[in-house]
Amino acid sequence: MAAITTIELVLLTVISAATPLLLAATGELVVERSGVLNLGVEGMMLVGAVSAFIVMLTTGSWALGIVAGAAAGVIMSMLFGVLTLFFLANQVASGLALTLFGIGVSSLLGIPFIGLPIDKLPALDLPLLGDIPILGPLIFGQDFLIYFSVLMIVVVHWFLFRTRSGLILRAVGESHDAAHSIGYSVIKIRFLAVMFGGAMAGLGGAFLSLSYTPMWVEQMTAGRGWIALALVVFATWKPGRVLIGAYLFGSVTILQLHLQGLGVQLPAQILSMLPYLVTILVLVLISRNAARVKLSAPGCLGQIFHPHS
Amino acid sequence: MRIKLVPRQTHSKVMTWMTPVMALVLSLLSGTVMFSLLGYPPLESLYAFFISPISDLYGLSELFIKATPLAIIAVGLAMGFRANVWNIGAEGQFTIGALTGSALVIYFPESDNVLMLPAMLILGVAGGMAWASIPAFLKTRFNTNEILTSLLLVYVAILILSTLVHGPWKDPAGYNFPESVIFQDVATLPIIVPGTRLHFGAIFALLVVATGWVLFSRTLAGFQVRVSGLAPHAARYTGVRSDRMVWYVLLGAGGLAGLAGIIEVAGPIGQVQPLISPGYGFAAIIVAFLGRLHPLGILFASLVLALSYLGGEFVQIKLGLPLGIAGVFQGMLLFFLLSCDVLINYRVEFRRPGTKSSASSA
Amino acid sequence: MRKVLFAAIAALFCVAGSTAVLAEDPLKVGFVYIGPVGDHGWTYQHNEGRLAVEQAFGDKVQTTFVEFVPEGQDAERVIRQLAVDGHNLIFTTSFGYMNPTIKVAKNFPDVRFEHCSGYKRADNVSTYLARFYEGRYVIGRIAGAVTKSNTVGYIASFPIPEVVRGINAFTLGLRSVNPDAKVKVVWVSTWFDPGKEGDAAKALIDQGADILVQHTDSPAPLQVAEERGVHAFGQASDMAAFGPNAHLSAIVNNWGPYYVARTQAVMDGTWESGDVWDGIADDMIVMAEFNPNSLPADVIADAEATVEGIRSGAIHPFAGPIMDQEGNEVVAAGENLSDGDLLGMGYYVMGVDGSIPN
Structure with a gap:
């Protein structure tokens, strides 16, 4: 393998810091595009993280661990889906309750697994490609979930804007009554979207407990679910911008740590504010053009749908 | 038989007050099951959760x-x-x-x-x-x-x-x-x-x-x-x-x-x-x-x-009890409270397959 | 006169009450935790101390803990409830519980309180803390001997005296064997965020650090050190499992002996309010194994000698002469920094890069 330069190492750090946000935000983007606002990302990530860790530790299989993380996220999201889509419960409150529930569930499940180490999710071994100077380790030396997170941006973009199903999903999010009157099953489509969001949040959690910091400790998400939610808004519901947002947020976070290491004379707390302030600033710049933003915000986001026929 | 939610003409005044009670009953039932399954005495656990904190003036003031x-x-x-x-x-x-x-x-x-x-x-x-x-x-x-x-x-x-x-x-x-x-x-x-x-x-x-x-x-x-x-x-x-x-x-x-x-x-x-x-x-x-x-x-x-x-x-x-169990139960309580509210604006209708609802023309 | 009479009657009841306790009921010992028991750090170690009490006394004690108690208004309610519920001894294990503990203690004169890391006491409130800085001096000496880049990365949480004292003790140990070495500090503004702690570790390594020290709770920095092939020290508990090669040693918070002793004292009726600041000599902190696979024998020997020196009192980590960052002498040769000065430490010693965020 080619010698890795410091710049590459820093970029690698940024990539791994951004990936959990990217995974969870991509899922939430699809959910919101279908008109549902699920604020329970943090809870789904936690349950995904603990499940992936437990399964990996007990079976020794990375693949099963990843699948378990996704599956756990799906189960959590189905709970949310049933509440909000069948029992028409308020989405914002249900999402927050889901997070409380997820914190509790993950803490219970994880009790026997605290303090046990596992190996880090290995990088996919791509022969030859990994030896390419500079780009090699950066592009071809990553683990499965990192590739998957970027791939899903492409897939979700293609799905939403290039397929008929994606068009239907967006139509449902834009106006559920109209979509319903044409004959689409609003509830079914939204439920599937919510499940997809759960799977992606679960994978975001799995990335935390298998790759980013391979361990289980309670509440290890430390608020990343909330940042993922903010990134969907930041992205104005466009997949490509989620990628930009996640990497921007990750970069500024890492940058402020480096600035401290370099001895910049600013209070650490002020530097810690940078990722949030930069994100706000960039969104302000993006959304100055009112017309463009309005076009992409799903019209029925957060509204309860009940077929009146 | 299918179960369907049918919108009410007006808010149900009765349900406005009844749904929290229903949610509470559901929470108590599922709490009983959950605490038993996890090996904790269900009645004492529920009592400690709902009653003990407010069983005296000081507790109420803290609430x-x-x-x-x-x-x-x-x-x-x-x-x-x-x-x-x-x-x-x-x-x-x-x-x-x-x-x-x-x-x-x-x-x-x-x-x-x-x-x-x-x-x-x-x-x-x-x-x-x-x-x-x-x-x-x-x-x-x-x-x-x-x-x-x-x-x-x-x-x-x-x-x-x-x-x-x-x-x-x-x-x-x-x-x-x-x-x-x-x-x-x-x-x-x-x-x-x-x-x-x-x-x-x-x-x-x-x-x-x-x-x-x-x-x-x-x-x-x-x-x-x-x-x-x-x-x-x-x-x-x-x-x-x-x-x-x-x-x-x-x-x-x-x-x-x-x-x-x-x-x-x-x-x-x-x-x-x-x-x-x-x-x-x-x-x-x-x-x-x-x-x-x-x-x-x-x-x-x-x-x-x-x-x-x-x-x-x-x-x-x-x-x-570990705090995690309390968190799970708190989540369940909220789920029930939120989902029961549907009955204020909707009523549940049981239908046999094939029959049409009277409200379907609405 | 009347007051005295009341006091006497009250005392009589207390004695009657406490003998009754001895006769039948187990002694109830309560613990209030700031984090989840599963943090594998600060709270985890306090809980290990609780388990040690259970193990030592068996049926004679009954322990209770409440985890994740926020330091705002909630702490006072929880502490009070433990007292109401008949706990005879209550450990409150975070600095922010200081004022709530004092407030509750006023209303429960017969309950004994032990507050960790504070400075306010009462007749029924003791304070206790470990001299973590002694351990930090030891790992400083190890770091000084093995660093090749002469740069040590220090992941810190918040600029409180405890953390600043740790940085200084480490730096003094480091430079006592390697005067050219320096310490880079990164503040992560959290006690617990594995991801951010790991990222800070990576940033420090990228800036040339080949040894990592942390004053945050998760084993993430250790994992990073293992992955990047540098060395690190565990925090609060033995973290060797998370980095078998990287882990050089760890400062282990060992509350068990103190908790057992204080419980015994309540049982014997010999409990008295005090201010305990124990360290290596009393096993309140214990050094995890000096990793024989990653450390040369002479370094291990020196570390063990340092531990013994601190134990016997021959070595004081803050022995003069000590210079601050500007080169002013803050402790003269032949003198040791007093406990009072240590308690509120708010400046860096020479050898630390950067300044304390204020």
Whole structure:
């Protein structure tokens, strides 16, 4: 393998810091595009993280661990889906309750697994490609979930804007009554979207407990679910911008740590504010053009749908 | 046979009161199952969760103390949610309100002026409003989505608190520990029930609820908020400017969150410390919806949520349950409360396959 | 006179009450935790101490804990409830519980309180803390001997005296064997965020650090060190499992012996309020194994000698002469920094890069 330069190492750090946000935000983007606002990302990530860790530790299989993380996220999201889509419960409150529930569930499940180490999710071994100077380790030396997170941006973009199903999903999010009157099953489509969001949040959690910091400790998400939610808004519901947002947020976070290491004379707390302030600033710049933003915000986001026929 | 929800012609008055009871019964049943499965005595666990915390005057007073910030913040948030303004950053407005209000004590720690407390409360409200005005300004001027700005400003607010309390606001006699001076008497909310910690803030909470009630149901301002939330086009038609509405509801919610913040610091905490809110700003969002965005409902909801926090402590103390179980149960309770509400506006219809509903022509 | 009589009667009841306790009921010992028991750090170690009490006394004690108690208004309610529920001894294990503990203690004169890391005491409130800095001096000496880049990365949480004292003790140990070495500090503004702690570790390594020290709770920095092939020290508990090669040693918070002793004292009726600041000599902190696979024998020997020196009192980590960052002498040769000065430490010693965020 080619010698890795410091710049590459820093970029690698940024990539791994951004990936959990990217995974969870991509899922939430699809959910919101279908008109549902699920604020329970943090809870789904936690349950995904603990499940992936437990399964990996007990079976020794990375693949099963990843699948378990996704599956756990799906189960959590189905709970949310049933509440909000069948029992028409308020989405914002249900999402927050889901997070409380997820914190509790993950803490219970994880009790026997605290303090046990596992190996880090290995990088996919791509022969030859990994030896390419500079780009090699950066592009071809990553683990499965990192590739998957970027791939899903492409897939979700293609799905939403290039397929008929994606068009239907967006139509449902834009106006559920109209979509319903044409004959689409609003509830079914939204439920599937919510499940997809759960799977992606679960994978975001799995990335935390298998790759980013391979361990289980309670509440290890430390608020990343909330940042993922903010990134969907930041992205104005466009997949490509989620990628930009996640990497921007990750970069500024890492940058402020480096600035401290370099001895910049600013209070650490002020530097810690940078990722949030930069994100706000960039969104302000993006959304100055009112017309463009309005076009992409799903019209029925957060509204309860009940077929009146 | 299929089960179907059919919309009611009008809200069911009976169900408005019955659904919380149903939710409670469901929680008790599922709680019994869950506690038994996990090997804890179900009845004692439920008793410790729901009854023990409020079985004496002191417990009740603690319930009101815990519910006070939730109710105050939630009334403000409900105003915004009715107008479709998604302020999820009350936690930040709470924090800044607590700081601006406390600034007076920090800079006049010796003062025994009786106007201290009123001034602190006013500054707290102003601080919360100022913090909420950032998303309001960005929303109205640059069309920036308030969900993101209000949420991210929470983190900034908490870091400002951290900067101050680890730095210039440290108690000079406090060995460099991150705590401010303890507030002097004139800067502390008076206790209203001797022998407890129940402070004057609880009265503020009731006042806020009452004012909110009047405002929501009887005045033009409340009407405007509701209209612009329900139908932006209709609102514009009736002459309500939506920009102005964004300012009103964000400043209102921010001001109340700020008030809750300074009440918490000048009340039960009594000093500025690194952590002043264990997530009231977020919990209040649940309270707002649990209370169906109505001040009276919010009052009840804040008590329910407060009780669930106290109950979580009690099951740990009385029965040694891990906090995780309390969290799961709290989540279940909320799920039931939220989902049972469907019966207010819908009735359940059982149908045999093939038959058509009478309401299907609607 | 009447007051005295009342006091006497009250005392009589107390004695009657406490003998009854001895006769039948187990002694109830309560613990209030700031984090989840599953943080594998600060709270986890306090809980290990609780388990040690259970193990030592069996049926004679009943322990209770409440986890994740926020430092705001909630602490006072929880502490009070433990007292109401008949706990005779209550440990409150975070600095922010100081004022709530004092407030509650006033109303429960017969309950004994132990507050960790504070400075306010009462007749029924003791304070206790470990001299973590002694351990930090030891690992400083190890770091000084093995660093090749002469740069040590220090992941810190918040600029409180405890953390600043740790940085200084480490730096003094480091430079006592390697005067050219320096310490880079990164503040992560959290006690617990594995991801951020790991990222800070990576940033420090990228800036040339080949040894990592942390004053945050998760084993993430250790994992990063293992992955990047540098060395690190565990925090609060033995973290060797998370980095078998990287882990050079760890400062282990060992509350068990103290908790057992204080429980025994309540049982014997000999409990008295005091201020305990124990360290290596009393086993309140214990050094995890000096990793024989990653450390040369002479370094291990020196570390063990340092531990023994601190134990016997021959070595004081803050022995003069000590210079601050500007080169002013803060402790003269032949003198040791007093406990009072240590308690509120708010400046860096020479050898630390950057300044304390204030």
